[in-house]
Amino acid sequence: MLTFYDSHGLPNPDRVRIALEEKGVMDQVTVKQVNLWKGEHRTEAFRALNPSVTIPLIVLDDGTAISETTAITEYIDHTFPGIRLTGETARERAIIHMMQRRGEQKIVDAIGAYFHHATPGFGPGIELNQNKAWGEAHLVKTLDGMRYFDRVLQSQPYIAGARFSMADITVYTGLNFSETYPKVVVPRDLTALGDWRARIAERPSSKAAAGETDFT
Ligand SMILES: N[C@@H](CCC(=O)N[C@@H](CS)C(=O)NCC(=O)O)C(=O)O
Known part of the structure; x- marks a missing residue:
């Protein structure tokens, strides 16, 4: 299971969500919605996972935290089979x-x-x-x-x-x-x-x- 810190409707987390949907793997993901209007990302616990204090963020089973949308979507593209979203050659x-x-x-x-x-x-x-x-x-x-x-x-x-x-x-x-x-x-x-x-x-x-x- 992969944990996805999402804030639905915002562009960067939506990039991750669409990539996951393209791969057809949403059922393998735990989604945690973070309300940025309420500052739910501005906590010490979240800052420890992502010093940039931004969404999206994914956390792997071994505790590895990956932020930055392009890094997250590279990970998704190379982890799951199906459509290739970041290119072959x-x-x-x-x-x-x-x-x-x-x-x-x-x-x-x-x-x-x-x-x-x-x-x-x-x-x-x-x-x-x-x-x-x-x-x-x-x-x-x-x-x-x-x-x-x-x-x-x-x-x-x-x-x-x-x-x-x-x-x-x-x-x-x-x-x-x-x-x-x-x-x-x-x-x-x-x-x-x-x-x-x-x-x-x-x-x-x-x-x-x-x-x-x-x-x-
Ligand atoms: N470079 C980051 C940018 C992420 C970003 O700016 N996310 C916005 C939501 S789309 C955010 O979390 N903003 C929090 C804030 O402005 O306090 C990435 O690619 O993931």
Whole structure:
């Protein structure tokens, strides 16, 4: 059994959840929901497991704690059989890694910075160092990121090329978060991005991950 510290509806834990759903192994996972709005992650016990004090986190049977979403999803991809999400060949692995990093920088982290700094974020008890100008700059960065991925998808079916991968999951969860929490909608003229998103939303993994309530 693997323990997954989740906070449903937020992009980084949703990346893990969708990866687990793609592998079809949710029945082998104990899920602990952590309410970030209530600061349930800001405890000494949690900090001992993850000094970065962020979700997601997984804890293995031997007590090994793994944080950082890309590290967690690498572990999941290499532990469970089935669809390969992080690539097979050296070239594929590198491109997926590169595009996933772009997905983090241009969408997930950028919209996260806007949410934390230019909106109430997780609330006054959690958002202790807000900087509105920094947040607003990241809204511009997010919209640029959406336009970038739209251009990518004009010439290939998936974010990292011909096959579905972790890079798709990363961008997809970032866009969902953007529309759900800070209410930054994907511009409708980005049709390649919109069409791709509709295809990803049809995957059983996306549907399963979307099927729970959030904390707000
Ligand atoms: N680099 C980390 C980022 C994780 C992260 O920022 N998670 C957010 C939720 S999506 C979080 O736990 N935030 C807690 C907080 O802002 O206090 C990763 O890839 O896992």
